[in-house]
Amino acid sequence: MNDISKLLEKFPIKITVAALLIILIVYLIRKFIKIFFDKTSFLDENREETIIHFTNQATKVIGVVFFLLYLLSHFFNLEKLVTGSVVVAGALAVILQHIIRDYIMGLTYLFERQINYGDYIIINGERQGKIEEISMRHLKIRQYDGYLYTVSYSNITELQNGTRGRRRVNESLILNYRQNPDTAFKVMEEVARICNEKYGEYLLKDENGVSVERFQFNQITELNVDFMGHKYSISGLVKEADYVEASKKLRYELALAAYNSDLIMAESTSTSH
Structure with a gap:
């Protein structure tokens, strides 16, 4: 009982320190990338902006994931929970299958230079507009009617990009x-x-x-x-x-x-x- 009380007393401090540490690391990564591109010129400005935008989205997601894992580790034995439950492991496998597929396709679009931040694109021959957000799992485009359309990479079967300029x-x-x-x-x-x-x-x-x-x-x-x-x-x-x-x-x-x-x-x- 005393051990639980001590843990609860220290818990808010640990969580606060962990959150601040993750925020600091995310900030430093973003700052380093921005300074790197400011000091170099081997990529065009539009490409640099695309990578910076993607990195900001990626570091935000990764930071939240690490914080949640740290939080859950104080209440559960995550290794035993995942490996010991067939149902949980199966559910995670199904979920991660779609997530990993989105991540891989997103990285493919990014590093093959098929899309850039601010490009005008047509998705699946239906939706068209300007790219406003490139995240790890999805694209957001502002359509001509003003609506913001979000689509995951795995749902993109056809992507037409208005040639730069x-x-x-x-x-x-x-x-x-x-x-x-x-x-x-x-x-x-x-x-x-x-x-x-x-x-x-x-x-x-x-x-x-x-x-x-x-x-x-x-x-x-x-x-x-x-x-x-x-x-x-x-x-x-x-x-x-x-x-x-x-x-x-x-x-x-x-x-x-x-x-x-x-x-x-x-x-x-x-x-x-």
Whole structure:
């Protein structure tokens, strides 16, 4: 009984010291990495920011894990608890399987330079936006509608990254089967011409000031889209910072042209008249 009382008396002090020590170590690791990058220049600034951001997230998680293990070690024999219980060991194995998979895939994305902090990406062909957080297990992207989307690395089956400093705008009209393709071609080519004339400042330029890829009509890019019609698309290579605005302008010109030219838009097969 006396031993338990002594332990409880010293317990708050031990926990406080352990917490402060972990916080100090985390701070020193982060500080060292920041100073290292400030004094060196073998990586570009965006890459350095990505590694610093990832390290901050990783050290936070590792620090919390070590603190919890230290806390539990005062109440349980962790080694016997894990090895002595088949149920607990099995549950931990299942949980850690997904966690370790997330960690490995996250490190792969990071060290293969597939993603950087601040990149504009498309995940699984559905979600797109700017990377706001790169943690050990997941990504967080700020979508164009303002929502923050979180996805674990193991759930990423396809990742498209707008090439650093450049992005390809690609907008389409899905027209009805009854629409004459020759008429549609003329309208779309005119839209491409108008966009090059009105929004040329958004286009990515080479060192000579020449557009790398102007707005261009790509003709019919897909047939029988969802059993509704054919897809006619226009694309152009723009500066990354202008991607959202260029997309809006291109969509506007397509909608205006479809209205002025009385193009027959595709309709769902379930639409009733």
